[in-house]
Amino acid sequence: MDDPSPLTGEPPALDLVNTRPAGADLLSTPDDLRAWLRLQADRSDEARSFAAADATAGSLAAVRHVREHTARALDRARRGEPPSADDLEALHRAQRAAPAVTELTWNGRALVADRRRTGPPGLRPAAWLAEAAAGLLADPAVTTIRECEADDCVMLFLPAHPRRRWCSAARCGNRVRVARHYRRHRPAETGPASS
Helix, strand or coil: CCCCCCCCCCCHHHHHHCCCCCCCCCCCCHHHHHHHHHHCHHHCHHHHHHHHCCCCHHHHHHHHHHHHHHHHHHHHHCCCCCCCHHHHHHHHHHHHHCCEEEEEEECCCCEEEEEEECCCHHHHHHHHHHHHHHHHHHCHHHHHCEECCCCCCCCEECCCCCCCCCCCHHHHHHHHHHHHHHHHHCCCCCCCCCC
16 A cells, blocks of 8 residues: 555544554554544544643553554454454453543533543553454454455455445555556557567
8 A cells, every 4th residue: 555644434443453554554653643643533532632642652552552452353353253362351451551430420400421531641542442442342243344455455444335345445446446447448568570
């Protein structure tokens, strides 16, 4: 894949795994993590708070750790196989490091539920992503996750339509269609000229 920018719009756990396109790592620095979290900001108030906070080397390491275990667990779960106990335990540990609590407050007219994550601020994004991974792994739709059919792409997606073949119609879909068009319409190869 030529475009190194992250794809977003899949469940957060898939978006996280997709930060490892073929031959690249889109989460190499704390700045990369901060930029990626900004792309996730519309997911929830919690995600928005991560996008506004500073990312550190520690938060980057924690998120990358969750990404690796999520990728391995998803690879097995989407084939209908049980994820390894080590991968599941790593996701559990990440969640326990910064658990979420739903706090109730009275606003003068009704109870309002606010979700707040406790634990060290640097571990909160990883805990949120581990929780998202747990939700996706437990969803029966996990077996419908597909890998992009473009030759040089390893992105995963959860198809909303059964005929979806590419991670992004605008990126991989266009490249495949243009290549197919070129193959059909290129001039015929000519051999050496005869005397």
